[in-house]
Amino acid sequence: MQRTMIGKVEPCKSVKIQGFVEHLRDKKSMQFLVVRDITGSIQVTIEKEKLPEIAEKVSGLLVDSVVTITGEVFKSEFVKLNGMELIPTSLEVESYSEALPIAKDSSIDQKMDYRWIDLRDPKNIAIFKISTFIEKCMRDYMINCDAIEIHTPKISVQSSEGGSEVFKVDYFGQPAFLTQSPQLYKQMAMSAGFEKVFEIGPYYRAESSFTNRHATEFMGFDVEMSYIESHHDVMDLEEGLIKYVLERVSQNYGDVLENVFNTKVVVPTNIPRLKFKDVVEILEKEYGYKSIKNDLDQESEKLIGKYVLDKYNSEFVFVTDYPFEARAFYSMKCEEDPKYTKSFDLIWNGQEITSGAQREHRYNVLKSQIEEKGINSENMKDYLEFFKYGCPPHGGLGLGLARFFVKLLNLQTIKEVCYIFRGPNRIKP
Numbered sequence: 001m002q003r004t005m006i007g008k009v010e011p012c013k014s015v016k017i018q019g020f021v022e023h024l025r026d027k028k029s030m031q032f033l034v035v036r037d038i039t040g041s042i043q044v045t046i047e048k049e050k051l052p053e054i055a056e057k058v059s060g061l062l063v064d065s066v067v068t069i070t071g072e073v074f075k076s077e078f079v080k081l082n083g084m085e086l087i088p089t090s091l092e093v094e095s096y097s098e099a100l101p102i103a104k105d106s107s108i109d110q111k112m113d114y115r116w117i118d119l120r121d122p123k124n125i126a127i128f129k130i131s132t133f134i135e136k137c138m139r140d141y142m143i144n145c146d147a148i149e150i151h152t153p154k155i156s157v158q159s160s161e162g163g164s165e166v167f168k169v170d171y172f173g174q175p176a177f178l179t180q181s182p183q184l185y186k187q188m189a190m191s192a193g194f195e196k197v198f199e200i201g202p203y204y205r206a207e208s209s210f211t212n213r214h215a216t217e218f219m220g221f222d223v224e225m226s227y228i229e230s231h232h233d234v235m236d237l238e239e240g241l242i243k244y245v246l247e248r249v250s251q252n253y254g255d256v257l258e259n260v261f262n263t264k265v266v267v268p269t270n271i272p273r274l275k276f277k278d279v280v281e282i283l284e285k286e287y288g289y290k291s292i293k294n295d296l297d298q299e300s301e302k303l304i305g306k307y308v309l310d311k312y313n314s315e316f317v318f319v320t321d322y323p324f325e326a327r328a329f330y331s332m333k334c335e336e337d338p339k340y341t342k343s344f345d346l347i348w349n350g351q352e353i354t355s356g357a358q359r360e361h362r363y364n365v366l367k368s369q370i371e372e373k374g375i376n377s378e379n380m381k382d383y384l385e386f387f388k389y390g391c392p393p394h395g396g397l398g399l400g401l402a403r404f405f406v407k408l409l410n411l412q413t414i415k416e417v418c419y420i421f422r423g424p425n426r427i428k429p
Contacts, residue, residue: 007039064097147196152185178204186224190394212413217422224396231342263410273318294326305350356397363387
């Protein structure tokens, strides 16, 4: 008999189901199992006197054992779970589980030790169904914008950011790095005439940060586009992307977000854009916050998030025109004031989820900016080659998918949305 997914089981039909034992009650004359697969759960009811062989097998089970059961499904007003029960004709134990080493109330780090067990939780399965859908929506949106999907190398001879927060690897005797972002190769695509590209792929950052939003390996959504007039063109594209994705999520998973994650999708109308220097003044005037230097810290992100929610009724805000001192060497400087750059961050409910900018595409200017940052331009020679033979004006963005999912699902840490989390003190499982 062909397997029936539990979510498609109907009364008055013979079925074969397969899944994990979610709950088990072994009474004097009756046994009650709840069996779960990825689509749902169903109660299996066993009368010991009528089904002694099946009852004997069930008596040796623990929760999370894996079973195959055939039988007939009946309606029952006494069963709370979907008003149905399965009366088995056969039961095979595919795998016996030992006593589980974690529970629902275990700490997040205990759960990370046994992530494969933690992931069985239907809430966690929902996280990855939704994240799969979101990545599809992002891909669909970019393809509809005539973008080309690329897959850039993750091992490179040079650091994409020019900094020290890189993982070094021995590449057949030659020193190399795990890439911090696809930045350099996205820009190469602009020099290649691809005009608009995107990628969903991993980042690697050798950053010893122990926060709820940092990881050493994480997934990002990246975009680069040519023939822009300013960084506002890149923001226009991202604003359209955000609206499209959240509208689709609301339509397809709105009920799940409300019932499982206790949150609601709010699709933005117009995302406000505030210059960095104006944000500094706003936070000092409104909240007496004076700790900002050349970049926003976590507290200032929270405060500007509160400000735009109160003033503009927006969960999102673009903070633009950051000082050159705080941005990467490839950010284009503002003509009217070269201390600032044509750059931006997108902040969602008080947390930065995206960084972007118009890039410097002129060879001599780019080389000068590399040296201004204290980086030996000789070490960036291969990268600079991309700009020697003609390159359109361009810009792009990098969006941290884990941060996006955390904000959407109203969760506390990116550990919950990473399939397997990697941090400074975690390299297993």
